Every structure is written in structure tokens, then in C-alpha cells.
Amino acid sequence: MAERLNLSGDEIRKRKSFLGLSGEEEISINLLRPQFQKTVPAFVTLLHQRIRSFPETARILEKAHSQSWLHSRQAEYFIELVSGPYDMSYVHNRLAVGISHQEIGLGPEWVQASFGLFLEWACRILREEPDSPLSANPRLADSLAKITLFDSGLVMDSYFMAENERNEVLSRIFETNAEVVWIFDGKWTLRHANKTSEKIIGWTPSELVGKSFEDFLVKSPALSDHGKGRLAEIAACEGHWEGELLLTHRNGSELAVWATLHLLDETPESGMILEFRDRTAEKQMERELLQKTNDLLRSNRDLEQFAYVASHDLQEPLRMVTSYTQLLARRYEGRLSDEADEFIRFAVDGAIRMQALINALLTYSRVDTRGRPLIETETGVALDHALENLSFAIRESGAEIDRGPLPRVVGDPVQIMQLFQNVVGNALKFRSPDRPPRITIRAEKEGQFCLFSVSDNGIGIAPQYFERIFTIFQRLHTREEYPGTGIGLALCQRIVERHGGSISVRSSPGEGATFLFTLKPFEEGGATNASLSQNVSFQKGSKP
């Protein structure tokens, strides 16, 4: 405690010599001890009477746990005053007393007055008592006064220690605040500025003090030319003002800051606190984000444009190739050589496949651009439709479909149907030659999602291909083995991702495969629900 107050041995010696308290006096003061032991309790009674005569201090005294304990403790305290030596352990002891007084709520002014009362009382007693040591040694009265002053100084120190510590913490917060803090007087002259100022606006606190806000303010975009007076008006009206300001940096550049202005008191005349932080980095990020958003929008538009080009301009010449090779085949097949027939077949086949690829690409690119709003979707119904579309393949392969209860999700019903159709369609297509397909479809809650699984007993997939199968146009088999464009699972992935979920596969060759995907469950009255209806009504409103 003494350390926190900077009360070193040196400091104590300095205080004593300042009061003129000599080592001899410290010893001789002990002569008063026997007398005080007899009379001090009567003084404490007197003191308590005085304390009780003021309502605010009387309350504090009444709150004390034990009156008699307090009485004897205080008597001891005054006796200790004449029980030197006054070394560091004495100092610690006295500081503790100050703190305990502070804790019970007795203010320093009352303690100070008690010391005064004590001194007055002690001098009177010592003069009046017939066998007083004072008669033999009159200088003891001076010594007592010095000791009492020394002691009250220590008690005052302990009182102000807590206050000092609090101020120190506040000032540290002020100086090291990540925001610049400027305190102005009523005329917008800077009175205090923290160290952060230098980092942000280039000026040190000492350079800033005395300057006017005008020297830094370029403008306030939100307030156009109303100026700083308006800021203070708003702060007075609404308790504070918050907004963007454009200030001048020491190096002459403009500095965009986000600022808050509070009044120190009720009116701007009493002064204001302005806090601000640099928004340059934030603004840069905002600009970059905007740029990226625009890039993304443009790339989406490009994709849509591409889809249109693919659907129209690219199909046109391709259709010519297909139609005329077909016409060629129809008119001349069997009339030319076998070789010519083969050439024609390759040409027709190639053109038809290219058409299928373009259509696949179109479907893929339309997942986002042609997607319907996400609404409450019965996945069971979507699966019904998918199975209906696959009914021929199911009958033909003798497949057995085992389905569990399926939940309602937030989705695009058409795309969910496409998703099931592709995954179940794959299970039928990549069936084992040895056994009829058996397909198990399940769904369970997993965290915030519904986890769907579609398992089959087909030919399976080697782990090294797990990623490849979700890439557009990537195929694991020749067209002769399994026909197809290689779009199915890429489309599934795109659909699941549009719905905020993910898709993966578990399998080993010959053991069948399990496709797992997550979708968001539909929750009645949930937050998703509210955003959904907004989405739907927006869609309705935007329809032509």
C-alpha cells in the first residue's frame, strides 16, 4: 500500500524533517503514553457525542457492528499515536486505519476534524493535569502537534490513494483508447486530446491543446454546411450526435472518421467530448466489397447472357448440322458405301451429343438465374414426382425403393425434385449387374439441417473420384458403358448449394454408394419463415 502511494522510507524521512520532528522527540513523546491510557477513552466518548450530533455522521456510527468494539479500537488508535517509533510498520498501520474509515463512509473532512478535536483536547488535559509530563517537558506539546499532523497526513494519503488509482485507470483508458478523444470547451477550443490522436490525425496531444475545431474540420457529409454548431445542437437535443466527419490530417490529406459527440453537461457552453475513429480502412473495404459485388453481378449477368447465347445463337448452327446430317442419312443411307454410312452416323451422333451438352450447360447455368423463390417444400412430394419420372427405369431394372418419412424443407420444389431425380436416377443407372437395385432414402435432423441420404447397392465409386464426380462434364465411364453428359451430380451440387446446404458421397467400389446432402428444415413461425414470406411477396410483386 505504501509502495502504491510512493511512501518510501525517504519520503517518510522527508515528511518528518519538513515538520521538524526529530528522533529525540519520537522517543520522548512516549512519555505521554501512561497519561493517555487513562484519559483517552473519555475523549473517544466525547468524540462520539460530537459525531452523533450531526445526522449524516450519526448514521455512519450507528451502522458500526459493535459500538463498544469501535470505542476501544479508536481509543487504541489515539494511544498508538504517542507510541513511537514512527517507522514503516507504523506507517502501514496508519494507512490501514485511513482505509477502514473510508470504507465505513466517513469522509476525510470528518477525520481531519477529529484530529483537530483530539489536539485541542490533549493540550487542555495536559495543561490541566497536575502530574502532567508537560510540566517537566513543555516541548512535548509541540511534539504532539507535529506527530498529529504527520499522522493525519498519512490518513489523508490513504484516503486519496483510491481516488488516485481510479483517476489513473481513467487516464490510462483515455490515453490508450482506440478512438481519438478530444475534449472541447464551450467555444470549440481543444482542452484535452489523447495519445491516439497522433496515430490517427498526426498531431500530438500537446500540439492539439488550444487549437480550434475549425482547424481540422473539412466538412460533415451528413450535415452539409450546417457546421459544428449544428452538431452541438443535435447533441444537446438527443443526448449525443453520431456520424461521419471529414477532417484534415497533419499531412494535409482528408481523413474520413466516424465520430460521436457528447456534451460534458446540459448545454454546449460547458464543453463537449468528441470521439472518433479512422474510417479510411473501413471505407476501402466497403469500396472493395462493392467492387466485388458488382463483379459478381456482372459475372452472373455474363453467365445469363451466355445461357441465352447458348440457347439461341449456338443452337442455330448446330441444328443445321444435326438436321442436314440426318437428312443425309435418311436420303442416302445404304445408297453410298458402308464407309459413307459410318461417317454419317458419327456426324449425326456427334451433333446430337453436342446438343445434349449445350442443354446440360443451360440447365446448370439456370439453377441460379431461373430458380424459383425458396418456400415450404414437402420433400416427400418432390420424391414422389422424381420417382414418377423415373418409373420406367425403376420397372425395367426391378428396383426396390425403401423410403423413410421425409421432412418439410425450405426449398425450390422443382429443384428438389431434380435433385432426387438425379441422385436416384444415378443409383438406377450405376446398378450392379449381379443384383436388382435396392435404394434406401432417409432423412434425419442434424444440427440446424436435415441430412438426407440416398444409398444404393450398385457398382460404387473409388474414393479418388469423390470430388471429380461433382465437377461438370467429368465422367468416370465411357459412353458405351454408361451414356450421359456428366452434368447430373454437378447440377445436384449447384442446387444443394443454392439452398445453403452441401452434398457428399460415401462409397467403395462394388459396395454401393451413399449420397448425403443437407437442406434447411422448414420451421413454422421461425425466423426463416418470416424471411421466406418476404421473399415470396417480393417475387409476387416483381412479377410482370
Add this chain to the structure above:
Amino acid sequence: MTLIEQVGRPVEFLLVEDNPGDVRLTREALKDSKVRNNLNVLGDGISALAYLRRDSPYENALRPDIILLDLNLPKMDGREVLSKIKADRALRRIPVVVITSSEAEQDILRTYDLHVNCYVTKPVDLDQFIKVVQSIESFWLTIVQLPMPDESESSSRD
């Protein structure tokens, strides 16, 4: 009365199409038709309108019984031709079939908003293409009831 019953002459087709490949395919498809027909072809929107309005050099053009219209045409595109036909009292009752390679939803919507009679996407497959053209022909010529051209319409004929 269906169109076939109304007319004792070959059915007049107007095909507005700039792709000679498609013109030829349409011709191939109509060649096998059971109905006697006469296929007139124009390669751009401006001449198609001139033909329909019998502007020079089409003073002797016959009023078509059905119009097959592509959307993407030079000079004036099919949408504009369509809107002009449908805004013209003398022409708007002639059934217009848009036959195009575009599957774009905005094309379909816009074309119906312009009062097309039907919108057909050209199939890639030759057999399908022939089937589509023949279906158009049989539907519009032998199934659908169409009004007789009235006085005002036929008066513009002379």
C-alpha cells in the same frame, strides 16, 4: 369451318425466315403434306410487312392463310413484325405461329404478350422438326375454327 373447308385453292403459307437451311427443312416437311400448299418465303421483317400490305414490289401478293415467323430477323425482328401484324385491323386475324430456336422464357413471355397465336421451339432432331411443321399445319388448317376474312380485310386485297 376449318381452313381446308373454306378454301378450294392451295393453302397460302408465309414463312418469314432468314436461314436458308430452315427454309429448306420447312419446304421438305410441307412437301410430304396431304394438303395442297403454297409456301412463300421472305428473309426479313421489312419485306414481310411489305408483302402483307401489298406494298411495292408485292402488289400481287396473296393474303396468307397462316404466317410462320422467326424471331431473329435482319432489318426488323420478328417481335416488331408480330406487333405490327397484331396492330393492323386488316392482318390481325391471320394466325401467326412463331417458330424459333429460342427457349428463353423472356422471349416466350414477350411473344405471347404481343398476341402470338402460338410459340414453337424448333426441334434439333430432323424427324421432330418435320413432325412439328406437320403438326402446325394439321392443327391450324384442319382442326382450328377460323373466321372468314371479312369485307374490310378482303377489300385490301384489290
